[in-house]
Amino acid sequence: MTYSTYRKLGFTTLQNGLIAYYSRIGLSDAEFVVIIELEAFSQRGEEFPSNEQLAANTNLTAGEVGQLIQQMIDKDLIAIEQINDQQGRIGNRYSLDGLYQKLDEFLKSQLPKASQAEPTEQILDNNPLTQLTREFEMEFGRYLSPIEREEIQSWLTVDHYDVKIIELALREAVLAQAYSLKYVDRILLNWQRHNLKTTTEVKQFLRRNR
Template sequence: MTTLNEYLEAGQTVISNLLLKNYHRLGMTNDEFLLWLQLYSLQNQGDLFPDITLLAQDMGNTTEQAFQVLDKLEKKGFLKIETFTDDDNKKRDRYNLSYIFERLAVLQEQEKFKTQQQSEEASVKELYRSIEQEFGRPLSAIEFQRIGDWLESDHYSAELIHLALREAVLSQAYNLNYIDRILLSWERKNIKTKQQVADEQKKRKQLIMQKEIDQPTQNKTLPKVSIENWLDE
């Protein structure tokens, strides 16, 4: 029976859960990953070019089967046999196992891009739905095209167009021309984010309040509702 000391002295092989979860998505079979893991473990113990025959015995495979799996790993680009010069100026071979991490990084970027793309598509669908809801009618083909131009040609984000829609609704202007004027005004001021829109609105309110303070008391007329008139830009 293995004692606790024997277990601890055998050492441990630490592998990222990210790799454990995604090796199959990278195109590795279970046998290929197990052999790569065995090589990785031995390299961490200082054996840069392990004996495949001994590995085959540990895995319960024949030497021929182990070499077949090794050949597949090399052809798929998960490892390469390299020659290097050690500290004693001797030529030695080793398995370069780092390629799997490069492949994993590429996979992660692809997943992030896919998630971002799906999120953007959902935002665009929500934008069209919101405009139709605020206008109280379906959008025409021309209106769909115009909104598409804002997104594709003018590169306005769906979030920014949604904020412009809210400004138009507050001004009771239910048309795309008014929204377009708002977007152009923000573009001239290099406003591209929700926070920048909020900062601009805060600045406008401060200017209005300052003008009211500067006016003589007898001439001050307070509006019932403070509305942004974007057509006066």
């Protein structure tokens, strides 16, 4: 399939701020996938796709999509609004106003003023999860799944691994031709058991054990 063929499928526009900070405003990876699908349908003129339609291009079932939508409604991130079409018929549409309002509030209140003035590309580059995801995808030669992104996020927020330590573990996995987050996780756990907390300590440990 050529690029021109892909172009005929169309494009979906998303705010870079949403891509960088969706997890910080309360969206899980699975919920973010549904938001992408809602935006894709909306930008094609279909504002109330069925759960089956939303699930068709994902690894989710229609039932899981329904649960995720309800979760986002409960969090006031999306809403179902009643509308009238040109023939006066009553219908429904998904509104993402709550989501983008929350994103705006986050960007205004949580980010340093200096960061707000930076180009969005630089903000994206400074987001550890986005940075690591891009590096893993480049090394693995494929896109990461939502579950894999959650694993990386867990390394950062639960295990509190330093970004540079994770990058070193990724390099070791690539050298071993093991393109798996499970393999990287085993490396990180091994270093943790040896109480290696800095990149200098890790590099010294690797030199001793080559």
